[in-house]
Ligand code: NAD
């Protein structure tokens with residue numbers, strides 16, 4: 001049977017938060033080129049260390065009538081309200097967050113502000129739009145469910161048991177979104193996704209960090225015994241899932257998104273070493289696996305994440321397209337070709353540019 005996935009809702013002015021980050025920039029790139037979307041995108045991002053306007057420089061140049069950037073912090077409720085009014089916002093896709101577990105252990109304060117208070121401000125601004133408002137989509141993580149043992153999968157009805165300040169703040173924001181749907185009938189959907197990888201990921205997360213360190217001949221830090229398991233999803237597959245949920249999902253529902261690709265960290269690190277040895281051999285033919293260094297474990301390190309995405313598959317017809325092997329190969333090759341982008345990040349030039357642009 002052919003599934004009908006065409007949207008009945010046409011969003012005219014979609015506010016995307018965190019659009020200069022990893023997944024947000026991939027989503028905007030995907031959507032602006034999508035024939036099923038002809039509206040405007042208003043990208044609200046305050047450009048933290050993880051936000052880089054260079055990720056969307058070509059989109060800003062090519063789609064000036066349909067792509068608007070606003071450097072605004074979602075913790076600033078007043079400015080948000082103004083933007084909702086000015087651009088007649090009728091839908092939100094909410095990515096903006098502090099997103100790195102290690103940073104949330106060292107300094108949790110920003111996670112509470114952005115992930116919880118920022119989400120609250122957005123919900124309030126959306127609620128104030130009344131009947132004009134069509135959808136609030138909240139992008140969340142599988143980490144809200146906590147840690148699995150050797151068996152089992154996270155389902156939408158798995159109890160929340162977040163273990164890090166990051167996952168606890170995301171869990172809190174999920175609950176707020178749900179509460180606004182229940183109490184105020186705010187049209188809302190939530191997606192809880194596994195680990196993403198692909199182009200434009202900031203090189204603090206496992207995959208890009210290992211690629212860059214391996215290229216520079218630096219040590220490759222593996223936490224604990226390296227046998228922690230994550231499920232990995234290529235970012236473009238995630239973007240397609242989000243759009244599918246936004247256009248055909250049921251209000252008030254949560255959808256799990258996963259890649260069917262459970263991997264131990266150590267295996268991923270070895271795979272990256274082998275891909276690089278093949279396509280860009282190190283001087284003297286040194287094998288990059290020799291750079292692997294086991295380091296102290298992360299406190300509260302979740303052992304295993306695995307996703308059951310049967311609901312999204314059966315009800316909305318989504319499944320991941322990219323295999324982990326081909327996705328990782330593409331990702332490594334992408335980083336190899338981003339000399340300027342990487343230099344700007346490594347030297348901090350992108351931050352200096354932001355300061356100069358927005359200093360007034
Ligand atoms: P990221 O860290 O790459 O990007 C976050 C973006 O949000 C940046 O552009 C940053 O400048 C912006 N931002 C941060 N604080 C802000 C604030 N107060 N106001 C406005 N903008 C702000 O994150 P990502 O990896 O792209 O993740 C995006 C979303 O997806 C997050 O909500 C995250 O929890 C969720 N998620 C991520 C993954 C993953 O593997 N990366 C997996 C599942 C869910």
Ligand code: TYD
Nearest residue numbers: 101195204205206207221222223228230265
């Ligand atoms: P990360 O990319 O930080 O994502 P998350 O913590 O949200 O899953 O880490 C992925 C896995 O890799 C996680 O189990 C921690 C581990 N890890 C390392 O072993 N070394 C590293 O340098 C990093 C950043 C992560």
